Amino acid sequence: MRRIRRFEEAAEVAYRAAKMRGALHFYIGEEATATGVCAALNEGDFITSTHRGHGHCIAKGARLDKMMAELYGRTTGYCGGKGGSMHIADVASGNLGANGIVGAGVPIAVGAALGSKLRNDGKVTVCFFGDAAGPTGAFHEGVNMGSVLNVPVVFVCENNQYGMATHTEYANAAPVGDRGPAYGMPSERIDGNDVFQVYERAKVAIDRARDGEGPTLIEAVTYRQKGHTIHDSKGYRDEEEIAKWIAQDPIERFKRAVLEAKALTEDEMQAIDGEVEEAITQAEEFAEASPWPTLDAIEQDVYV
Ligand SMILES: Cc1ncc(C[n+]2csc(CCOP(=O)(O)OP(=O)(O)O)c2C)c(N)n1
Numbered sequence: 001m002r003r004i005r006r007f008e009e010a011a012e013v014a015y016r017a018a019k020m021r022g023a024l025h026f027y028i029g030e031e032a033t034a035t036g037v038c039a040a041l042n043e044g045d046f047i048t049s050t051h052r053g054h055g056h057c058i059a060k061g062a063r064l065d066k067m068m069a070e071l072y073g074r075t076t077g078y079c080g081g082k083g084g085s086m087h088i089a090d091v092a093s094g095n096l097g098a099n100g101i102v103g104a105g106v107p108i109a110v111g112a113a114l115g116s117k118l119r120n121d122g123k124v125t126v127c128f129f130g131d132a133a134g135p136t137g138a139f140h141e142g143v144n145m146g147s148v149l150n151v152p153v154v155f156v157c158e159n160n161q162y163g164m165a166t167h168t169e170y171a172n173a174a175p176v177g178d179r180g181p182a183y184g185m186p187s188e189r190i191d192g193n194d195v196f197q198v199y200e201r202a203k204v205a206i207d208r209a210r211d212g213e214g215p216t217l218i219e220a221v222t223y224r225q226k227g228h229t230i231h232d233s234k235g236y237r238d239e240e241e242i243a244k245w246i247a248q249d250p251i252e253r254f255k256r257a258v259l260e261a262k263a264l265t266e267d268e269m270q271a272i273d274g275e276v277e278e279a280i281t282q283a284e285e286f287a288e289a290s291p292w293p294t295l296d297a298i299e300q301d302v303y304v
Helices: 002-016 031-039 054-059 064-071 105-119 137-148 195-210 239-246 250-260 266-289
Strands: 046-048 125-130 153-159 187-191 216-221
Touching: 002 031, 002 054, 002 064, 002 266, 031 054, 031 125, 031 153, 031 195, 031 250, 046 105, 054 064, 064 266, 105 125, 105 137, 105 153, 137 153, 153 195, 187 195, 195 216, 195 250, 250 266
Parallel strands: 046 125, 125 153, 153 216, 187 216
Antiparallel strands: none
16 A cells, blocks of 8 residues: 555656656555455456556556656556556556546456456456446446356446546446346445455455356445546545545554554554655666657557
């Protein structure tokens, strides 16, 4: 969770210093969801991601330096600097890719899970999607098909309360987490800011999928502490609401819980923070020192 938070804070500083361009969607405040879910996955399992994908990438094991280089637009990045923040894929770590099209990850995840079922390779695919994918056709078709084909997939809706400036309750006729029975699968709403609960509930769903019992739909209720993108001034919500959710910050809640349980000391947590700082500095140095793509590479790796 610290790696995700600090990666994004560093990216914001670099962006404001005009060191990177394009879109930047922050996952700050939602770290417990990706972290809890990916901790319950095996290394060889798959995920599909969204336009807000840094957290998913890091939680699934992506390298910070290659991610930072991608944001900087350099050749050493995951997509050779041509994808940027919104299109990071790392098939080696099982990340089938971030995706700028809302809902598009749902059918992709079902396809990957169908492949696993046909190969009988024992892998599970987790599909992360936002609450604004809930009303899309891709969601309805994909979730229905996942159930009909009984494939090893877990659908994880990250309800961070907003789709751009529109509140979830305005866009979704019923909570996504209530809809499982309509598709013949279990579903539930969980506390997406509690990393322990996310891990436990995700583990049940992932084990179920691996055992051939089919998909589960989980709605993790969380909060996007920042605007929709770096350019969003958040004028559509009030400070009181933001403050209420910052008090539920997943990292602070984690710290309180582990201190109370005496699982980690303050010193141990500070040591972790120090390691993270070092990794972030190295990632930035790696990105800054990496070359830009050249013009003759413009058609490489692109389907034209
Ligand atoms: C099919 C499609 N429709 C509209 C858009 C424009 N758009 C980009 S992000 C976004 C809202 C996404 O909200 P949500 O899925 O809840 O994810 P969040 O940004 O909250 O993480 C929209 C409508 C898009 N990218 N794709």
